[in-house]
Amino acid sequence: MLKSATGTQGPAYFGNIPYWIPIAFLFAFGFAPWIVIVIQSFSTMDDAGHFRLLTSGQSYYEILAGYRLAVLGQILRRGLFVATLDISLAIPVAFLVVRLVPNWLRNLMIVGLTLPFFSSDVTRAFAWREMLGGHGFVNNTLAALHLPPIDWIIFSEFGVTIALVSSTAPFAIFPIIIRLATIRPSIWLAADDLGIGAFREFVFVAAPLSLPGILFGWIASFVVTIGASAEIAMLQGTSQLSLSKMIADLESAREIPEVFALCTLSGLFLFSLAILGAFAFTRTLGNHAPPSGRRKLS
């Protein structure tokens, strides 16, 4: 007998094998490589490609000195901006979806917002390049209205931001939808009975209760933005600022220990954020369990 997360006792139906096999797989192919990378990041590589361990953090110094630090700073700044913009749009949209619109519109919006999860990021970035390009929808519309074309919307930070927001907004919206949808109906009924209106219901009921969803949504969209590469490769032009471009450049220059150092730094940073996100995720999902039950996840 094991004690469950909600504190109730339950029989260990299928023992430990279904637990340890996925854990072992995830550890071997998802986690263990990072341990190797962290160790190798404290090494140097000779011309023959052999690694020699060092006690100094030379490769970290190379990554954190000069222009690379500035590039990392810009990647982080973009992540912060996009995630914050996402979440500030996501809170009211999630409230709209859960509380205000009729069922048919709710279903349509949910299906539409789910599309980015299942379509390739390259496809989405390509679609945005087509929309924002010289002969794209935006400039064609302007031409039809006899207005001059605008060229700064593509191959610029603006274009990248628009594409990233459209790709990552659902990552911010869905955790809040899940959180709001699992709030006890009696709370909404009480709000209705008190006649507090949509605005005050949003500010004083929905927003405070969706905090774990907001935290998870912010972290998820930040993490996805930091790791994004397709949108940047297609929409930023020649001066691409992305982790994958940095890694590719270091690899082509055969600066492999620096690749490891960059992977370690980005991995550690996002790892700690993701742990915080996982905590928020369990809080978001945790509300699914009915007070008397302990199994229902959705």
Place this chain on the structure above:
Amino acid sequence: MTGWAKKGGVRDNIFRVFLLILGISIFVVVVSPLVSVCAKSLTYVGAGHPRGLTMHWYFALFQSISPASWRNTLFVSGSVAILGATLGFMAALNWWSPRRIYFLLAFSFVISSLPAAAEAAALAYSFRALGIHRSTMPLLVAAHAVWVVPFCTIIVSAAFSAISDSQISAAFELSKGRRIVVAKKVILPNVRPAIVSAALIAFLLSINEYVRTTYLSGSLDLLSRKINGMMMSGTDPTVYAVTGLNVALALAGLAVLTAGIALSRRQSPLRD
């Protein structure tokens, strides 16, 4: 009565209209680029040809992809689908303990959220140290499977909510505690549609994934690499058909997912 139909003051009405405009704008921003390119894929734009609905670029796309590329992609993504769905099912078998499920989901979420390029580089270099080099299909399958496990676990776990404690206990009594029998005869038939959905979603995610594929496929001829190359160059109009195909697959995946979970719940004789 939906919130929209409720009576409210001027401030509430303005707030509702503002939310509706914001929601529709976000919806348009997310959906419109894909819809616009899909529409373009169905319109022949070649010089000297009349405009109108056509499947020309789709035929051209299928002709331009080599059989080896299809074969390799089907093998890799098919293996990822089987492995991902199996691991997802195993993880979901811990449904009786929320602590275990949350830990598994959290662990897989943390790993999946690491930057794809860094994760792929980590896998490639660490396995090279063990003598396993890039362009090894099993390595590619493992890298993709690690990424799809959280999705599969969530999908299969959702179907487990239709299974009740008392009936599982009864099944254990009747089968004299044989876990394999209970899993095979009672649980599997009820969650099968969700497992199929999880496998299809894993397949779709694997086909679409290109960062891990680029880092780990070496010289392997794969669909996602070819498509990525076509889109990056953007010179060939068949890329519109690629987008159309991708969106069609995404919608199909979504439909299968919804139907699979709904079917699992409807078919289950074990519902509370």
